[in-house]
Amino acid sequence: MTVSPAAALTARAQEVSSEIVTDILTLVRHETGSYDLPGLAAGLDLLRELAVHRLGRPDHEQRHPGGECGDTLTLTYTGTGAGHVALVGHYDTVWPTGTLAGWEQPSVESGGRAKLSGPGIFDMKTGLAQGIWALKLARESGAPVPTVTFVFNGDEEIGSLSSRPVIEDVARKVDVTLVLEPTAHGAVKTARKGSGIFKVTATGVEAHAGLAPQDGASAITALSEFVLAAAAVAAPERGTTINTGLISGGTATNVVAGQATASIDIRVSSESEQDRVDAEFAAIKVSDPRVRIHVDHAWNRPPMTLNAASAPLLDLARGVARAQGRDLPDAAVGGASDANFVAALGLPVLCGLGAVGDGAHAQGEYIYPDTAPTQTALIAGLLGRLAQPVHDGATTS
Template sequence: MTALPAAALTARAQDVSPEIVTDILTLVRHETSSYDLPGLAAGLDLLHSLTVHRLGRPDHAQRHPGGECGDTLTLTYTGTGAGHIALVGHYDTVWPTGALAGWEQPGSDDGRDKLSGPGIFDMKTGLVQGIWALKLARESGVPVPTVTFLFNGDEEIGSLSSRPVIEEVAQKADATLVLEPTAHGAVKTARKGCGIFRVTATGVEAHAGLAPQEGASAITALAEFVVAAAAVAAPGKGTTINTGLIKGGSGTNVVAGQATASIDIRVSSEAEQLRVDDALDAIRVSDRRVRIEIDHAWNRPPMTLTASSARLLALAREVTREQGRGDLPDAAVGGASDANFVAALGLPVLCGMGAVGDNAHARGEFIYPDTVPAQTSLVAGLLGRLAEPLRDRA
């Protein structure tokens, strides 16, 4: 088969765009909340079937049990080139089961059609575009790398069970493309690291009316702590600290014996991560009878643009120029993804290879369906460039 030029690949993606959108909507109509294990299991079965329908049976398939989280599925398709690429994406969403009922489609306030639905932007569109990208790359006649798809069902809750699988797959691949949504069309080359710290204050209970002096309020101490913790933030350095949940006490007439807070922390560098750890540990509350315990639960390390990822970005930019799209922008964003794990291993990775749209985690999340062909052909073209290992291009 004669290899198709870039323009023909883009045109082919345009021709099959209705089928790609149909597959996207098929996935969106099956709800996959991170906390709905039966829904996740059925959703992964659907995604597996869709992949086989479009690409045939993989050369290797493995379903990794997630325990209390959604399972992780890896599917490997042997290529015709020497390269090996991982395409990574999550099928779980932040939306509780039932959110689809009554979901309204957005209007066209900017003159462009939009499609909306739970998880359509983050990130079921990216999953489908990745599947079709390999299909189009194969059909084009160019050599293609071996591709391992990794679909995980727990990214939105920290990739608690899938992280070891992600790291293992990434270490066996020459490069990883994460099919998360774009930043308004830009790929994501830097992401903040994040942690959810649980702070527990243990005080002394007492009757609030008869003997308040004998009590030591965990709630008062925790309030002091979270105010002090907020002051540790350094927005100029990219460090944000948000106490999003607080609970405690047993009654209005009882000096609170216990209280807890969950604190979301985002950092742009490992140095800031260490500074925040030390600063929070140094906080002291006024009533020394209250014991403060901090669970330093860093979930994802910061992601920065390394030299190897910069080479991958340069290849992606060559593809977009060849396809007539001009230069491909990149962006640093505050959210974290599974790309953070890959970057922390020092491996080449690009994130944000998926949908163009907006409003992730909001009821109005949407995609622009007219961008689906271009995004699919970008990944397809990049796969063609990666038929040989990235390291061989140095």
């Protein structure tokens, strides 16, 4: 009985599943919080070593200094077939160094399905390991593979402030970008909200809170008014959410606060909503005219939709999945990623090819380790398909 290439690839991924999981845990055990520069540097060294161990030395590599952010590393492996594909993933996590020590593993779910947990395991160190193994398995299959450029960045969780130009430059030079962010319960992500982090600064007038409170103008009171008004700008029915996540101000309890700041997370589904939020934030007034309000309208990522360039790529991925005996749904999600940047350029991109699990940015985030080989095989199969010349559109069966 002849075994199809898709079945052989899936079977091989199952054979090495324990090694894939070992590599995932190796990355998780080294903490890489977004603000820990020494930890990020060591974590990127570890990630590079893992890639070299599994794939050999790259044909080209460059480490792009991140300044106050983690560095970005690009590794290019020349292929044997047509095409050039970027595999993009971030190695930074939201978890500060020291989190791992108190992290508890979840109990086995009812039905006996195992879970693995750890800071960053879902978002998104599993995707990094799966991406490396996908190229390894695609090579081992003997079929042509495209040239692959890995982009590993260490600042995605704080806005990709230094890595965005690198990601956009690579995306312009390749045929397709695949982002190894976690799945949406097994679905790839074809639409993401745009995001902004607005910093609001209130500057008031200090005064003694007991002797002359009337001489003061409280920045904290004014900022509180602003935050409540900002929350009212949200329109969940239109995909717009607003969350004030950080607030600080004042110098002492007996001093009318002279300054206060708030950081506000904003998510939008369209550019029109982005324009509306800008206008409504600019129109907010506070009751005490002595307090000055300054709003830094810092939009970080544009909204992502399934553009015309990406739709054939989704069809291609679904064809690969069908050949491997599974369906591949797609989903729209509220979180933003580096795929937003690529989509905004009108270039083909598919996001959410990484881990299957849940709990991003939450204590107890987890993956289902039994899905690691199937996800790896999907990426490997997609790489193989992308190495073939396109004849009749980007579809396969």
